[in-house]
Amino acid sequence: IAGITQAPTSQILAAGRRMTLRCTQDMRHNAMYWYRQDLGLGLRLIHYSNTAGTTGKGEVPDGYSVSRANTDDFPLTLASAVPSQTSVYFCASSDSSGTGRVFSSYNEQFFGPGTRLTVL
Amino acid sequence: ELKVEQNPLFLSMQxxxxxxxxCNYSTTSDRLYWYRQDPGKSLESLFVLLSNGAVxxxxxxxxxxDTKARLSTLHITAAVHDLSATYFCAVDIRAxxxxxxxxxxxxxxLVTP
Incomplete structure (x- = not known):
């Protein structure tokens, strides 16, 4: 793989079900992020991780959890999906340490292709 | 609370x-980013501005x-249809x-003929 990938591409989910969105990057970036994009609201940060083993809450963290067991993977879990979580989810990564495989300007974020999630 | 405001939100031009x-923002920051998004696609990095006066x-x-004015501009010259997209600015504050x-x-x- 090259860059950052997300899976699934799209998903329709019944309310109350558990769902994990996957995100993997091969750029050795230290920081990773999850955003949701909703019409008229732009991109809003859900959770972030500045380095493997650490995570933090963003602007809209309720109903979501994340983990960062290693540098490459940053899964986002919806424990019990609700219709208001219908959105397009983007994972992103950045290199603020200068040690990534792919050079980027300070905190320039690279985005995955997105996951379109519908909760009914 | 940091606010990042873009205007206009919609633009149709020939x-x-x-x-x-x-792009105006409400808190001191020396780093600003511009992204482009085509319909149904992801965000693509366009510009990274890392200091006052960066062009x-x-x-x-x-x-x-312009970090003193807390303002960034994205100027389009002689627009062509291929520039039709959504453009986002983003501000990075370490705090x-x-x-x-x-x-x-x-x-x-939207760029029209």
Whole structure:
């Protein structure tokens, strides 16, 4: 793989079900992020991780959890999906340490292709 | 609370015309980013502005940053249809959520013949 990938591409989910969105990057970036994009609201940060083993809450963290067991993977879990979580989810990564495989300007974020999630 | 405001939010312009998109933000920051998003696609990095007075140009697009005014502009010169997309500015302040970016709501640009 090259860059950052997300899976699934799209998903329709019944309310109350558990769902994990996957995100993997091969750029050795230290920081990773999850955003949701909703019409008229732009991109809003859900959770972030500045380095493997650490995570933090963003602007809209309720109903979501994340983990960062290693540098490459940053899964986002919806424990019990609700219709208001219908959105397009983007994972992103950045290199603020200068040690990534792919050079980027300070905190320039690279985005995955997105996951379109519908909760009914 | 950091606010990032873009204007206009919607812009329809004729091919060959010039226009400027504005991005204002409410908290001190030396780093501002511009992204492009095509319909149904992901975000693509356009410009990274890392200091006051920074100016970057790529083709028909030029971005600038005035940190004292807390303002960035994205200038479009002689627009062509291929520039039709949504453009986002984003501000990075270390004090907020680590290294994460705060995005404006985006400017949807449509270039017509």
């Amino acid at each position: 091919e060959g015309k010039n226009y400027t998109i504005y 970057k140009q790529e083709g028909r697009l030029m971005a600038s940053l 907020n959520s680590g290294y994460a970016l705060n995005f404006g709501k985006g400017t949807s640009l």
